[in-house]
Amino acid sequence: MQITSFLYYFLFVCLCFDFAQNQPNENPRRQRRRMSYRRSRKGSSAYRRPNRLLQLKTSATVTVVPIIPLINIDDGITEIFDSLIGLGGHESSYSVLPGKKGHCTANGMMMYDKAVWSPKPCITCLCSKGKVICDETTCLPLTCHRTVIPEGECCPVCSDIVLNISLDDTPEISGASPEPNDPSDPVLLQPLHIQTEMDELFRQEKEKFKGREKKIHKKDNKKTKEKKSQEEKKRHDHEAHQKVEEELRREEERRRAYEKEELQIEKEEEEKRKENKHPEQERKQQKSEEEEDEHILRGDVFRIPLRFPIPEPPAETPPLPTGCSNSDTTVSCINAKLTQIPPITDPELTSLELEGNSITSIPDEAFNGIPNLERLDLGKNNITSPGIGPQAFKILKKLKRLYMDGNALVHIPPELPSTLEELKINENHLHAIDEDSLQELKNLVTLELEGNKLSEANVSPLAFRPLKSLSYLRLGRNKFRTIPQGLPTSIQELYLENNQIEEISEICFNHTSNINIIVLKHNQLEESRIAPLAWINQENLESIDLSYNKLYHVPSYLPKSLLHLVLIGNQIERIPGYVFGHMKPGLEYLYLSFNKLNNDGIDPLSFYGAYRTLRELFLDHNELKFVPFGITDMKALTFLRLNNNKIRTVPTERICQSTVKDDNVDDDSDEEEEEGEVEDSRLEHLHLENNYINTRDLSPYAFSCIRSYSSVVLKPQKIK
Template sequence: MKFSSLYCFLLLLIFQTDFGQNEETSRRQRRKMYYRRLRKSSLPTHRSVRQLGIQQMKTVTPAAKLPIINLDYSMEEKFESFLSVPGVESSYNVLPGKKGHCLANGMIMYNKAVWSPEPCTTCLCLNGKVLCDETKCHPQMCPQTIIPEGECCPVCSDTASYLLLSGTALNDRTEFSGDSSEQREPTNLPHKQQSRPWVEMNRALRKEELQFEEDEEEVKQDENRQQKKKTSRPGDWGRPTNEGQSREGREQRPGEEGRQAHQHRNPARENEEDDEDEEEDDEDEDEDEAVRGDTFRMPPQLPIPATPRGIPSLPSRCSLSYKTISCISADLTQIPPLTAPEITSLELIGNSITSIPDEAFNGLPNLERLDLSKNNITSSGIGPKAFKFLKNLMRLNMDGNNLVTIPSELPSTLEELKVNENKLQVIDEESLSDLNQLVTLELEGNNLSETNVNSLAFKPLKSLSYLRLGRNKFRIIPQGLPASIEELYLENNQIEEITEISFNHTRKINVIGLRYNKIEENRIAPLAWINQENLESIDLSYNKLYHVPSYLPKSLLHLVLIGNQIERIPGYVFGHMEPGLEYLYLSFNKLVDDGIDRVSFYGAYHSLRELFLDHNELKSIPPGVQEMKALHFLRLNNNKIRNILPEQICNAEEDDDSTLEHLHLENNYIKTREISSYAFSCIRSYSSIVLKPQNIK
């Protein structure tokens, strides 16, 4: 009986001891994992989605297919035809871009263009559809990072930013890994929010680092206490081990560490402890791999290196984001001397820079985007080789300067060149030489005309698709346009005629904008564009037209004639078009009842989707409206209409509902109480009919 009791007591004692050890071990492991997760939480873990293959991207319905051209020629987003969203109405000035292009924040994006509409999002234009997903965050080559307000990816702290500027990597494992040229994000959007000042970031970072060190020391102290219980002998009490000294031990007994270790340490015990530490480290690494996967790893405590001498700091009002230096309205008077091989984008908008010396960008050899808009740069102040050695430059913006000529020796890699709102006075045969990859050229708001633009000036531009020459002094369509041109904008010039040779070499042209010129219908040659097979959109608003022009292109879908003096729509003027005109805008003209008859819309009855006849002088509903089987949007407001007969809008002989979704009849002289109950019987929703207010006379 006594033996049995003793045996049970021993078993209970052993079980309690093991349980206590296991509990202590699990508690220590939990604390390790807690601090390990803290350490990992500062590392970037965003999904990598910027793959041009798009297999992983989610499709987003494009928010815009029809840009709106306002009086200031800015672009706004609208839904196509405004028919899919109830209550959303079309605007007056609709002129779409080429099929396959997309719109983002008022900008036309070409097929396969990649851009970032907002932080953390990357979008791709693919055959007219916008595909978006989250932005990939790249590993930073600095010991500590911080995520600025308004950004989604971490950036280097103060001292680490100097390393980025100098192009120095910390080690082989943390090399900067950039994208290929096909995957880089164009940074055409303005830098909305700059990073916080480096001093504040460094201060906050240092505070985090001190807290992290204290947490690590606490964990180490717990480990050392457990280790000493196992390995210490009498006389070892109070002496910290060599592997796990506490902060207090280092402060209280300086200089004694080596002597005591030599006197008291047992070599065999040291080997055992080292083996145990190595095993524990291996286990930690295995756990780390299980938790982190392939996430970028960084040493937990790398000292912040001192700022390298000779590396120029950024001006006080500049900021550094991932591969982008922004000095927007920073009161600069010259290009700051920078040595930053990793930088691909430089923004110097809104400063007082007057010159660009030859060596200005020697320290930025990998620039892809350079924005020098809104400065005071003159042509004489640009060195002949200022841009020559930028072998990767794709986008150059020099809007709002004082240039009289296009800078010389521009790199052949350029895809976009903007020199709007300058003082350009000449474009000769050599001005645009070697720019055979240029896709977009904008030269609006200058002093250009057919007298100072050489007819061979555009010949080298084999890839040019988008050309803006608005707000200049052209009297005729510029000669020598490249065969690749797809969109041409010549608004606010002095163009008076369109000759037979104006577009004879531009077989791909899709959009022509000729707003605010001096064109009369009898000055448009019969063969000027009638045989164009891809020309879908023409804007002739605010010219001197007295009737709808004849000999319009066969392929035309959109015709904008707002703000002319048009009194008549000739018969059969749309009869030759295939597949047929879809959008006709005749607002703010002088149309009268006698100027429209049934054959005026012949050829468009099956295709017309939107018809704007508002702000004219019509006294009745035009004939043929009830025969327009595809019509969704009809504007007849602000005329002189007095009554609506039962069969002018709805055909009583047909039982089918009308396709009309928006009908505007306000600001006429209609007595709404006298309208027949059958006048709108074919319209599915009466809420789409606007009748009030009406004028009283």
């Protein structure tokens, strides 16, 4: 009996021990399920939203479903609210019916413990031991361009992502991943009609999404079709353009092949004649040439055509500023109130006019869009030397004409293009030209630097040496006292008016053998300060202008080749004899207006050497009392001005020679003399107004050599 009792006791202890051992194993198992559930949540979407506002009313016979499945439209992963898991530090038991304790009141309704409902959209509440715990849906910001909030949802989604979602592929609802044989699995314990209700909700949700998806697909299909039609049209145009280019290229290759073959045949025939090749070799070579011809001719058919890159469409040119106009290859912005050079991008532009604006600087990139510019006018602006970038003009490889008159430059701009042929920097503040200022301008033909502050002290003797092609140089309105040194040998025209030049030395024009015109008017020259050998040996110097200087008589030792001499506005009182005698072929134009000439300062020898060549003689505005001697000997004279003098009478033979018939001379000799009269005088214009001539006392033969009396100007005359 004792043995039997002991055996029962032993079995009871074993059962208790086994029960105690199985009880702690249950918690790790549930803990593992909880961890698995949390891991699945970490891999899901970054935000959560309820699929439908779900309110579940519980009764004494119905078990509340604690896990609310949510469909994530973004990536199709099922999620579960955090607030429904592990509340209060323990997991609720769904295997027992809820009791009366722990009820919650919401909106006048009694909610049992663990009941779930949505008082407002996007908010889900839970009754936990008499306390209401609510969870609000949170939405994270999206990075897509277009967003859409689906019907019944809380958070926006990318519209392009919605299009790609298929609700048929929605994964099965996953939660805590319960083991299939777990007796505490709430999904296995939930009633059948609750599961049916949830399936119905899923089905309705699928139908709604499918309807919205169809509408969006229709809109996108329409847009896609329009886009495809446009792309198809562009593609057809591009293919047609490519075909035309391909045909032209083939035609050009075919033509070149023909020309090349003809040249090759000619060369080979010439070589055959020289080498006298064997007939058999000639036939083989001819056959190979025919095969090569066939290959060339058929190359367009059998060879794969080259793929040319599709040319990119030209970039849109920014509109021109207000006040600018465009004509062919010229842009004109004259007086357009610009403060900077406008950004123009036109490689075909060759002329740009920016005169009369308020531009102050020229940056290095100012002309990057117009590299083929040939003419640039920047006159009458406020450009300063520091405002010009060191590389501003370097990109203009084709620039030929640059005008910068009327600015505030103190130095010649640096790095000017070597293609420059004409440079004008008049009316600035230039005060120095060093030996590097005009470097590389070997093609420069015209240089104008008038109206500056230049003098022989600040212009280097080597400044003009690089100008190998210079022929036209203007240095007027500066502060030169002597002729600048180092003038290039190519110089042909030199303008130095309105300076302070006092003398002309013997070495001034030693290296200017091609000089043709010298203008020295409005200076301080005297005849004694002009060296005898200054220009007498110049062979091409034809014109000298010495107007408005301090000359008292016509200078001696003038160039032998001189044709045109201007001495207006001096104080000349005398024309020395033989002063023009050494000139060959002879002086043609002599202007002595506004001087102090009287009859004592002019004699027949004054015009010696110019009688047969002088065409125009201006002696107006002097102090002559009668017509000078020697006018009748000027056989080539066509224009004579004697107005504004003190002449009182015009003798018959002083301007025109009169011939008196002699009875002893036969008629033939008379005819010869008359013919000689017609050929002797060529005078066409005569001015005698503003003198003291009494026109009634004039002889009818005084102007008989002048072909038209309308060319003789006698009125008005001064009153005695």
